[in-house]
Amino acid sequence: MRNLFKMLLFLFIPLGGFAQEEQQTREVSKFEVPVEYYQLDNGLKVILSPDQTSPTAIVAVYYNIGFRIEPKDRTGFAHLFEHMMFQGSQNLGKMEFIKLVQENGGVLNGSTRFDFTNYFEIVPANKLETMLWAEADRMRGLDITQENLTNQQGVVKNEVKVNVLNQPYGGFPWLDMPQYANTNWYNAHNFYGDLEDLDAATLEDVESFFNTYYAPNNAALAVVGDFDMAQTKKWIQEYFGNIPAADLPAKPDISEPRQEKEKEFVKNDSLANKPAIAIAYHMPERNTPEYYAMGLLNQILIQGDNALLQKKLVDELGYTSNVTGGINYLGNMFNYNGPMQLMFNFTYDSETSKEQVVTAVDEVINNLEVTPDMLENALVKMRSQLYDELGGTFGLGRADLLATFALFDDNPARINELEEEFKKVTPQLMNQTVEEYLRKTNRTILVVNPLLANNEKSK
Known part of the structure; x- marks a missing residue:
């Protein structure tokens, strides 16, 4: 239901235009x-x-x-x-x-x-x-x-x-x-x-x-x-007002150590008809500058037809028909409060090897150097997605962010600070974040092995 309607108030002009366009953009941002x-x-x-x-x-x-x-x-x-x-x-x-x-x-x-x-x-x-x-x-x-x-x-x-x-x-x-x-x-x-x-x-x-x-x-x-x-x-x-409060237990330690070695696993699935792969990188701590940078890297790498992984794996190599993913598969990059991964996944043909797929992904990640133009495009995409969240389903996305920011930060007004936090991100910070968080030793690879398909091929 999230896309029943969009808030049409939030028309925007791409960043980096003429001075008048930039002034209009700033006014809309208010x-x-x-x-x-x-x-x-x-x-x-x-x-x-x-x-x-x-x-x-x-x-x-x-x-x-x-x-x-x-x-x-x-x-x-x-x-x-x-x-x-x-x-x-x-x-x-x-x-x-x-x-x-x-x-x-x-x-x-x-x-x-x-x-x-x-x-x-x-x-x-x-x-x-x-x-x-x-x-x-x-x-x-x-x-x-x-x-x-x-x-x-x-x-x-x-x-x-x-x-x-x-x-x-x-x-x-x-x-x-x-x-x-x-x-x-x-x-x-x-x-x-x-x-x-x-x-x-x-x-x-x-x-x-x-x-x-x-x-x-x-x-x-x-x-x-x-x-x-x-x-x-x-x-x-x-x-x-008269519902009694409770004695709340201390929150457990939910921290994760820094990952220093790449992890790789295989999940056998007798019901799957083709192999699939998911690749995940541990996120920076929530609300840090690097956290916002990863949100924009998500836009560059995964979201939309112009995303780099989509262009490489779908358009150029034809390994898959679609790459999906993002930050927090059970919500969005804002409504969680603990360790999280940036993740993407897709199915691919049995004729394509896992090694070929990973090599292609590595080519995208290893050659990624964020430029000002790439950052501006990511900001436009993030802004559009954010307003979709705020306006969808009669404002349910707005209620979600308000409630979670109250629970996690004691500050629901953070909802009005998100856009400015993304605008603080620089290409230099983006590239530093790529180096630290999109490194191989910070990722986990999970491959689905379609047992049924393998068995049929062996007969």
């Missing part, structure tokens, strides 16, 4: 997302961002718990708990939350990511109060029963079987690569969950998880859309 940020006494972070372009409202609740820091003997538990949040609360029975949203003309969803679990509703603006009440009701307490737990254990296990175990290229590379590229268990375990761990979850586990992580002082509430600011603040205080 647009800022409205942000009002405060915290309730119980610690809930609240972000309000009015937007009258559509008579809709978004309620997005983000909890500061994701795949990464779930319990060590309960892999997949963060995702399992996402399902539990729809099984009933104090005043809404099983699945009644979904019915409430849909019968009021809205849409909803939830997801589990590396560093957060989120829930959102997009509704007609006059139903905002109803959604605030409903989200507060399940933050206050769930209907945690053995029947609901057993049911959702089955749902999640079936999801794993359908989406990963019985699917060609299942989990490749979004689920696989973190387990190969990282060394710290928190970053390297099976986020979808081992079936034995999912079976082992108990009611006590669920209650403890809810009481620990689904507290207002571990959450952010973003409201975006057509609403009255004063009235919305009153509703938020009324419905969320």
